Amino acid sequence: MTQELAIATYGLTKRFEGHMAVNDIDLRIKQGEVYGLIGPNGAGKTTLIRMLAAAEEPTKGEIYLNGDRLLRDDSNPLLKKRIGYLPDDFPLYDDLTVWDYLDYFARLYHLPQPARHRRLLEVLELVQLESKRKSIISTLSRGMKQRLSLARTIIHEPILLLLDEPVSGLDPLARQQFRQIIKILQEAGMTILISSHVLSDLAELCTSVGIMELGFLVESASLKELYRRLSRQQIILSTLGKMEVLQQKLSQNSCVETWETIPQSNSLKVNFTGGETNRAELLRSLILADIPLTEFHYSQEDLETIFLKLGHQQTS
Amino acid sequence: MKNIQLHNSISLWERFLDWNPQLFREIKGKLKTRNVVIAAAISTLVQFVVVISLLGELPAPETKNGYFQSIQSGRYGFGSGYGDRWTYTKDMFDNWVINWQLLWLDLFIALSIISIFALLIVGTYMLVADTVKEESRGTLNFIRLTPQSAGSILLGKILGVPILLYVAMLLFLPLHFTAGLGARIPLTLILSFYGVIVASCAFFYSLALLWSLMNFGSSFKPWLASGAMGLFLFSLTTALFHHPRLISNTLWDWLLLFNPSIVLSYLIDATYLPQHQVDFLPVGNLGELVFYGQAWWTKASWGIGFVLFNLSLWIYWCWSVLKRRFHNPQHTLIGKSQSYWITGWIVAIALGFTLQNTSSYRLTDNFILLQFCLGIFGLGLIAALSPHRQALHDWARYRHQTSREGNVLWKELVFGENSPSTVAVAINLAIAIAYITPSILLHLDRDRHYTLLGFILGAGSIILCAIAAQLILTMKTRKRSALSIITVASMLIIPPLCLGIADIYPQNLPQAWLFSFIPTIATKYATTSAVLLTMLGQWLGVAVIGFQMTRKLQQAGASETKMLLDRTNSLND
Ligand SMILES: Nc1ncnc2c1ncn2[C@@H]1O[C@H](COP(=O)(O)OP(=O)(O)O)[C@@H](O)[C@H]1O
Ligand SMILES: [Mg+2]
Numbered sequence: 001m002t003q004e005l006a007i008a009t010y011g012l013t014k015r016f017e018g019h020m021a022v023n024d025i026d027l028r029i030k031q032g033e034v035y036g037l038i039g040p041n042g043a044g045k046t047t048l049i050r051m052l053a054a055a056e057e058p059t060k061g062e063i064y065l066n067g068d069r070l071l072r073d074d075s076n077p078l079l080k081k082r083i084g085y086l087p088d089d090f091p092l093y094d095d096l097t098v099w100d101y102l103d104y105f106a107r108l109y110h111l112p113q114p115a116r117h118r119r120l121l122e123v124l125e126l127v128q129l130e131s132k133r134k135s136i137i138s139t140l141s142r143g144m145k146q147r148l149s150l151a152r153t154i155i156h157e158p159i160l161l162l163l164d165e166p167v168s169g170l171d172p173l174a175r176q177q178f179r180q181i182i183k184i185l186q187e188a189g190m191t192i193l194i195s196s197h198v199l200s201d202l203a204e205l206c207t208s209v210g211i212m213e214l215g216f217l218v219e220s221a222s223l224k225e226l227y228r229r230l231s232r233q234q235i236i237l238s239t240l241g242k243m244e245v246l247q248q249k250l251s252q253n254s255c256v257e258t259w260e261t262i263p264q265s266n267s268l269k270v271n272f273t274g275g276e277t278n279r280a281e282l283l284r285s286l287i288l289a290d291i292p293l294t295e296f297h298y299s300q301e302d303l304e305t306i307f308l309k310l311g312h313q314q315t316s
Numbered sequence: 317m318k319n320i321q322l323h324n325s326i327s328l329w330e331r332f333l334d335w336n337p338q339l340f341r342e343i344k345g346k347l348k349t350r351n352v353v354i355a356a357a358i359s360t361l362v363q364f365v366v367v368i369s370l371l372g373e374l375p376a377p378e379t380k381n382g383y384f385q386s387i388q389s390g391r392y393g394f395g396s397g398y399g400d401r402w403t404y405t406k407d408m409f410d411n412w413v414i415n416w417q418l419l420w421l422d423l424f425i426a427l428s429i430i431s432i433f434a435l436l437i438v439g440t441y442m443l444v445a446d447t448v449k450e451e452s453r454g455t456l457n458f459i460r461l462t463p464q465s466a467g468s469i470l471l472g473k474i475l476g477v478p479i480l481l482y483v484a485m486l487l488f489l490p491l492h493f494t495a496g497l498g499a500r501i502p503l504t505l506i507l508s509f510y511g512v513i514v515a516s517c518a519f520f521y522s523l524a525l526l527w528s529l530m531n532f533g534s535s536f537k538p539w540l541a542s543g544a545m546g547l548f549l550f551s552l553t554t555a556l557f558h559h560p561r562l563i564s565n566t567l568w569d570w571l572l573l574f575n576p577s578i579v580l581s582y583l584i585d586a587t588y589l590p591q592h593q594v595d596f597l598p599v600g601n602l603g604e605l606v607f608y609g610q611a612w613w614t615k616a617s618w619g620i621g622f623v624l625f626n627l628s629l630w631i632y633w634c635w636s637v638l639k640r641r642f643h644n645p646q647h648t649l650i651g652k653s654q655s656y657w658i659t660g661w662i663v664a665i666a667l668g669f670t671l672q673n674t675s676s677y678r679l680t681d682n683f684i685l686l687q688f689c690l691g692i693f694g695l696g697l698i699a700a701l702s703p704h705r706q707a708l709h710d711w712a713r714y715r716h717q718t719s720r721e722g723n724v725l726w727k728e729l730v731f732g733e734n735s736p737s738t739v740a741v742a743i744n745l746a747i748a749i750a751y752i753t754p755s756i757l758l759h760l761d762r763d764r765h766y767t768l769l770g771f772i773l774g775a776g777s778i779i780l781c782a783i784a785a786q787l788i789l790t791m792k793t794r795k796r797s798a799l800s801i802i803t804v805a806s807m808l809i810i811p812p813l814c815l816g817i818a819d820i821y822p823q824n825l826p827q828a829w830l831f832s833f834i835p836t837i838a839t840k841y842a843t844t845s846a847v848l849l850t851m852l853g854q855w856l857g858v859a860v861i862g863f864q865m866t867r868k869l870q871q872a873g874a875s876e877t878k879m880l881l882d883r884t885n886s887l888n889d
């Protein structure tokens with residue numbers, strides 16, 4: 001094992017009143033990843049994250065964070081310091097100021113002075129709430145409260161962040177701000193698990209995705225692998241010469257699966273399976289065959305399409 | 317120089333705040349200038365009103381030219397009189413002679429009672445309301461996720477949530493202390509009285525936290541808690557004032573020891589003021605209180621010591637339950653091994669207060685009361701130990717995969733988490749009866765057999781209730797808890813009610829009463845064979861329900877597995 005696992009669960013199960021909210025999940029997340037957990041409402045994302053944060057007792061199964069067993073009691077204060085958990089409803093205290101609220105949690109996590117003061121300033125700057133430090137929490141807007149909650153989540157410099165639907169309910173600008181912050185945190189080396197029922201929230205953030213349905217983790221892979229496995233590569237070819245010559249040449253290449261002509265133009269869309277060298281090979285062979293190419297454009301299907309395809313596979 | 321001092325005091329305050337983050341949070345949230353001013357104003361006003369009303373008893377100043385003068389009388393005179401009316405006399409310099417010591421004592425007692433009521437009732441309300449609010453909002457869950465121990469959070473809550481109340485009470489302190497010294501109460505007694513107040517606050521506040529961490533209701537919880545607290549304090553405190561023969565020499569006396577006001581008896585006694593002037597529970601009467609045949613309460617040191625011991629013991633167990641509860645709000649209220657210890661201590665102390673009479677006749681009554689209380693306690697144990705449907709099903713289904721007790725069934729039933737409660741309830745009752753039996757055999761003569769049989773029959777019906785309640789808790793209906801409470805209550809209340817309505821008394825038809833909640837009143841008249849038959853009936857009932865429950869749990873485990881497989885298959889297709 002070259003890279004230690006930030007999260008490893010074994011047979012993690014949670015039952016509520018006769019139905020399985022989370023069903024026998026073996027989750028593996030490598031350190032430094034941004035793992036997107038996607039699934040429709042009621043799929044069990046919140047329940048899974050709550051168990052990972054030690055906020056819920058699993059019915060069965062074990063959780064290891066960086067190789068240490070997570071248990072729900074007084075026994076592992078160090079392990080608890082590694083986790084930052086932002087639940088979907090992020091309750092706050094109305095009677096405290098922004099500064100006192102963060103100060104309170106910094107103390108709960110045993111941050112000593114003067115590091116505490118420094119960290120508070122740092123975090124406030126990160127979530128862009130410096131100007132609000134003296135305000136009472138109940139006077140903040142929803143987006144500010146969300147960012148304040150995120151600040152609370154990272155105040156003790158956790159190495160594992162668990163964010164449950166952090167951007168749902170925010171306007172586009174606030175979403176963009178939030179994503180910016182997540183990126184900074186990822187660059188700082190945190191492992192981040194982030195859930196959403198909308199893929200587009202996560203597409204530009206994640207390095208891996210897991211898909212949950214009815215309590216099962218039906219897919220879990222790195223983005224690269226997903227692309228490799230499921231995204232079809234396409235090459236657009238345009239020629240000045242005869243299409244038949246081009247098509248004949250293409251049919252000789254083993255990496256070309258199918259193609260379709262693009263109407264009203266002298267172009268083709270080729271579904272291609274090979275790697276980069278195969279692509280170079282194809283281009284060379286076409287040029288050697290004296291085909292007057294005007295375009296050789298390579299593209300991949302985007303994550304949205306892949307996700308739709310996955311969904312299609314699951315429901316059938 | 318001044319600057320350094322200022323700096324020192326600031327860093328001391330900082331360090332105090334650093335010590336407990338929860339306390340820091342409560343102080344930041346509640347200790348705002350406006351609130352402090354209001355608390356201080358109320359505190360001062362109350363003191364002012366109390367002082368004024370006491371001073372009203374003093375003789376009125378004479379009018380300059382009035383030659384006709386009626387005799388003035390009041391509580392603090394030294395002349396002739398009775399009750400609250402003593403004539404005021406004058407010394408040879410024409411000054412009123414006033415019983416200042418009694419005035420100071422009255423002030424001391426009034427302030428003591430007011431602060432005990434305020435601390436316990438208002439403090440309980442504040443704590444429960446605060447904790448229930450945090451629990452229902454979900455903010456308490458964050459705190460659970462931090463590396464803080466349950467003890468530090470809860471201590472912070474106890475010290476911090478009623479902080480305005482503490483401020484108000486601290487402002488009582490100078491006047492209260494002066495009044496105590498003015499009444500010539502020894503300093504050590506005043507200080508130990510403060511100790512008792514602190515201990516009783518610690519006990520009732522821990523109880524309040526436990527109450528607020530229970531899994532039901534929310535809006536009515538603070539009112540119910542402070543209402544019960546108020547009722548308890550009010551009835552016991554008025555009794556202290558008006559019933560010089562308060563000690564009943566039964567188990568009830570134990571309740572008195574939870575009221576910190578009882579210690580005032582020693583303080584009043586130490587002033588050597590005549591008893592009839594103060595009208596509070598006399599120490600001589602307190603001396604009749606007996607524990608395992610010993611009158612501990614004749615001397616202030618032992619008496620206060622025992623009150624403190626009693627409170628500390630229950631503070632300890634409250635905290636042991638609280639610590640478990642805080643991190644596992646979904647589990648049963650108390651753990652099985654905890655329950656054995658708690659039962660042991662409760663029975664040990666309860667028996668001590670039961671053995672207060674030498675006359676066999678009254679001692680028998682005391683034992684009947686003990687049996688009744690044991691029954692109530694047994695019901696409490698059922699509620700505190702029985703896991704609910706989901707936990708039970710999980711236990712039945714995953715027992716072999718998750719158990720830490722090594723899968724030994726009896727170990728899990730006796731010590732394990734989430735296993736059915738019946739065996740644990742039975743063990744608790746067995747502990748109690750085993751401890752009580754020697755005393756019954758030693759101290760009772762004629763009545764010993766039927767008393768003992770009464771205890772055993774009573775335990776039997778509790779176990780029957782326990783297993784019935786557990787069975788209902790495994791059912792599928794939504795209102796399981798309510799249903800099981802109703803069932804248990806009807807099992808206990810309806811038979812005696814019907815018998816009472818039908819004019820059947822234990823003397824006429826003892827067999828019917830054997831099934832009731834207090835079988836001890838019937839065993840006296842029943843034949844041994846009837847008692848044995850009843851016992852057999854009870855155990856048959858336990859066996860049948862137990863069998864039924866085992867079957868249900870097995871079924872549940874099996875159907876769960878099947879359901880799981882079905883769903884997996886359908887997903888894989
Ligand atoms: N405390 C609970 N009690 C009973 N059922 C619950 C509880 N929490 C969640 N569930 C159920 O578990 C399933 C998964 O819920 P959740 O984890 O919140 O899904 P998601 O976050 O993916 O929307 C849902 O069917 C929900 O009704
Ligand atoms: Mg959710």
